[in-house]
Amino acid sequence: MNRTGSTKERILGAAETLFAQRGFDGASLRQLTSAAGVNLAAVNYHFGSKEKLVEQVFRRRLDALNAQRLAALAKVAGQPGTRLEDVLDAFIRPALELSHEDGGSLFMRVLARAFAEHDDGLRKFLSENYGHVMRQFTAEFGRLLPRLSKEELYWRIDLVTGALTHAMSGFGIIQRKSDVSERAHREQTAQHLIRFAAAGLNAT
Amino acid sequence: MNRTGSTKERILGAAETLFAQRGFDGASLRQLTSAAGVNLAAVNYHFGSKEKLVEQVFRRRLDALNAQRLAALAKVAGQPGTRLEDVLDAFIRPALELSHEDGGSLFMRVLARAFAEHDDGLRKFLSENYGHVMRQFTAEFGRLLPRLSKEELYWRIDLVTGALTHAMSGFGIIQRKSDVSERAHREQTAQHLIRFAAAGLNAT
DNA sequence: CGTATGCTCAAACGATCGTTTGAATCCCTC
DNA sequence: GAGGGATTCAAACGATCGTTTGAGCATACG
Numbered sequence: 001m002n003r004t005g006s007t008k009e010r011i012l013g014a015a016e017t018l019f020a021q022r023g024f025d026g027a028s029l030r031q032l033t034s035a036a037g038v039n040l041a042a043v044n045y046h047f048g049s050k051e052k053l054v055e056q057v058f059r060r061r062l063d064a065l066n067a068q069r070l071a072a073l074a075k076v077a078g079q080p081g082t083r084l085e086d087v088l089d090a091f092i093r094p095a096l097e098l099s100h101e102d103g104g105s106l107f108m109r110v111l112a113r114a115f116a117e118h119d120d121g122l123r124k125f126l127s128e129n130y131g132h133v134m135r136q137f138t139a140e141f142g143r144l145l146p147r148l149s150k151e152e153l154y155w156r157i158d159l160v161t162g163a164l165t166h167a168m169s170g171f172g173i174i175q176r177k178s179d180v181s182e183r184a185h186r187e188q189t190a191q192h193l194i195r196f197a198a199a200g201l202n203a204t
Numbered sequence: 205m206n207r208t209g210s211t212k213e214r215i216l217g218a219a220e221t222l223f224a225q226r227g228f229d230g231a232s233l234r235q236l237t238s239a240a241g242v243n244l245a246a247v248n249y250h251f252g253s254k255e256k257l258v259e260q261v262f263r264r265r266l267d268a269l270n271a272q273r274l275a276a277l278a279k280v281a282g283q284p285g286t287r288l289e290d291v292l293d294a295f296i297r298p299a300l301e302l303s304h305e306d307g308g309s310l311f312m313r314v315l316a317r318a319f320a321e322h323d324d325g326l327r328k329f330l331s332e333n334y335g336h337v338m339r340q341f342t343a344e345f346g347r348l349l350p351r352l353s354k355e356e357l358y359w360r361i362d363l364v365t366g367a368l369t370h371a372m373s374g375f376g377i378i379q380r381k382s383d384v385s386e387r388a389h390r391e392q393t394a395q396h397l398i399r400f401a402a403a404g405l406n407a408t
Numbered sequence: 409c410g411t412a413t414g415c416t417c418a419a420a421c422g423a424t425c426g427t428t429t430g431a432a433t434c435c436c437t438c
Numbered sequence: 439g440a441g442g443g444a445t446t447c448a449a450a451c452g453a454t455c456g457t458t459t460g461a462g463c464a465t466a467c468g
Binding site for chain 4 (some may be wrong): 409410411412415416417418419420423424425426427428429430431433434435436438
Binding site for chain 2 (some may be wrong): 012020021023025026082109110113115116118152153156158159160161162163164165166167169170192193195196197198199200203204
């Protein structure tokens with residue numbers, strides 16, 4: 001039972017863990033509040049409903065994640081010397097760094113679940129709040145791959161998305177021993193992902 | 205409400221659809237039996253429990269799918285002129301053909317869900333019953349990519365798996381108008397997937 | 409000190425869950 | 439057409455779900 005932080009933060013932390021492990025339906029508010037060490041009614045008091053809690057779990061991480069992604073993209077987008085690998089780095093690295101924050105790796109798993117669930121409400125929420133991020137990256141990929149038709153470009157970005165989501169949802173669960181090897185591990189992972197994605201996007 | 209076929213088949217069909225749409229937890233036996241046009245108790249009578257029903261939903265499709273995959277692999281594995289694309293074709297084409305069977309495209313979505321759920325029981329079931337298929341494909345990929353280390357090979361196969369699962373779970377939902385354009389669409393899709401995956405596996 | 413205000417608490421709400429029961433019905437065999 | 443195993447049925451089981459309630463507690467301000 002977690003006893004650090006405010007009630008809201010404890011609920012969000014426990015929700016992230018349990019949603020990752022058992023899914024949005026599978027994790028009950030009783031398991032959740034029990035793990036957070038708060039009263040059952042606290043969820044509805046602080047968040048209004050379970051569905052709103054799910055949205056806040058996403059918001060807490062995605063606001064920061066996508067701000068970092070857009071900031072990293074802005075540094076390379078439109079520049080003359082920019083390579084495909086630089087844009088992919090702007091997309092991937094913030095997510096990998098998040099995976100090594102406290103609970104961050106579990107959040108990537110929650111995100112992977114949200115992709116697999118074809119729930120309309122959740123997709124609409126994610127699209128409305130964070131769709132512009134994917135749109136900006138798509139535009140830059142298109143600029144760097146002018147020989148691809150629009151259809152082909154969308155296909156490949158979708159495939160890259162699937163590969164990265166799948167890979168990152170399983171990444172970072174096993175904790176490294178020291179901070180040095182953790183950074184090395186993250187760097188190695190980033191290289192694996194970027195090399196694969198760049199080659200796939202660049203396929204003849 | 206479906207009224208064709210035996211009770212068992214109607215349950216399996218409705219289960220596939222509802223599991224794809226609402227997940228294993230989200231789809232209740234009452235919704236399921238109501239959609240199948242059978243009595244609520246029929247699930248426990250014919251399958252024993254909801255969990256056993258889930259396993260049978262997988263078994264019904266995966267037995268045929270993986271047999272086709274292994275048969276296609278056997279035709280090219282170890283041959284002198286075999287290319288990466290041939291092995292990927294053996295893996296992808298049977299799944300795409302399944303997607304155009306009745307309800308098949310929904311099954312790919314169920315499979316994508318099973319990947320996202322990190323449920324231990326389900327993973328154990330899939331690994332025990334169908335792990336040998338991935339092992340054979342991995343061996344052949346390793347043969348065709350001798351310059352990759354074991355670690356790199358596993359990374360890339362994992363990324364390919366994620367990309368294909370993600371892409372195929374959204375494929376085939378929209379029905380094509382005539383059989384000719386459906387076959388053309390499938391062929392085009394196969395080419396997209398194979399080109400991307402081959403380039404990714406082959407990355408420097 | 410009195411009283412708002414924000415929060416926590418145990419308890420209960422009705423709804424829905426997977427499963428079980430025992431009787432009714434179907435269908436094949438003798 | 440009588441007997442019997444296979445199947446279907448309505449009904450109920452206890453458990454658990456998300457949510458609501460109203461009393462109780464804390465802290466801060468006049």
